[in-house]
Amino acid sequence: MAINDQVILITGGARGIGLETAKAFAARGARLVLTDLDSPALDEAVAAIGADKALGIVADVTDLAAMEAAVAAAVERFGRLDSVLANAGIASYGSVLAIDPAAFQRTLDINVVGVFNTARAAIPELEKTKGYLLVVSSLAAFAAAPGLAAYNASKAGAEHFANALRLEVAHLGIGVGCAHMSWIDTPLVQDAKSDLPTFQELLSKLPPPLNKTTDVxxxxxxxxxxxxxxxxxxxxxxxxxxxxxxxxxxxxxxxNLPVLRLVPDILPRMDAEVRALGRSTSARNIANDKRKAGGEG
Structure with missing residues (x-):
């Protein structure tokens, strides 16, 4: 089905890749359903695309009922659901011994359980349209970096989830894709670079081309x-x-040798920066968690 005829749901659609991809789809005539926890940013995203073409829904991907409600709202508004971009994701900082365990858990919950919830909610509607679901994984799924174990594990999990799901739903006519990108110049990477000078240093010292950043x-x-x-x-x-x-x-x-040479110097300094921050994830993620706790998702 041509993109101009599609209704497309994008999780994490209020900013970054999610928002810019939504704009590109809208420019080709698609109708968009965007979910996010950041209500103000979501309102701005819908306004930028046009309220006639886009529906914004405040929803936490870790909440299956919320994702089911988002899919129902999409169908109620636009009559169908053709494609889904399981894009919502976060990163967390620090070694296994330094990271806040709650931040590690939250990363897995959003990046893996969130993908499951998105797929679980969307599959019944995608079966009706013989639709398509794209799971956003990462280069990190197969090129691990010290201090990012939660992100590495979650993206590897998302990749293999997509592989299993593809086998399960092919006979229903549903296509499943998995996306792997290098480090992208999005708020996720920008926040990490801003919070942790050692993160930017680590990226710069990884062997090429693993040290390359991709434009949005x-x-x-x-x-x-x-x-x-x-x-x-x-x-x-x-x-x-x-x-x-x-x-x-x-x-x-x-x-592993090129990275192992960096660890004795960079990892202790990264952990010290994490301790000085007093948090193991970005301030943006902390704010979104507060919105969730306040009942906005």
Missing amino acids: DSCVKAFVKSVDKRSRHVYCPGWVRGAGLNRNVINSAVG
Whole structure:
């Protein structure tokens, strides 16, 4: 089905890749349903796209009932659901011994359980339209970095969830894709760089091309193409595909050597920065958690 005929739901749609991809879909005539915990940013996103083309729903992806309600609202407003972009995700900071356990849990809850809840809520409607679901994973799924164990684990989990889901729903006519991107210049990466100078230092010292940051526009184009083509796999930039094919080499004793040389110096300094912050995730994520606790999602 052409994008101009589709109703597309995007989680984490209030900013970053989610918002920019929504704008690109809207420019091609699609109708959008955006979910997020950040109510003010969500209102701004809908206004930017146009209230006639977009519906904003405050919902926490870790809440299955909230996601089911979001899907129901999408169908009530636009009559159908054709594609879903399971995009919502967060990062957390610090080594396994330094990270706040609650931040580790929250990262897994949003990045893995949130994808499950999104899929679980959407599949009945996607079956009706023979639709498509794109799970947003990451280069981090197969190229681990010290101090980011929660993010690495969650994105690897999201990838394999997509692989299993694809097998389960193919006979229903539903396509499932999985997207892997290098570090993207979004609020998630920008916040990490701002909070932790050692994070930016670590990225700069990773062996190329693992140290490369991708622009948002390239990622948006890849996502739009994936929905248009119902792609099984999406890589942005293209070299990420090679990293995935060579993940066993990257994670071998030899492949680990460049990063292992950095750990004794960078990781203790990163943990010290995390302790000085007094939090193991971005201030933006803390604010969204407060919104959730206040009953907005």
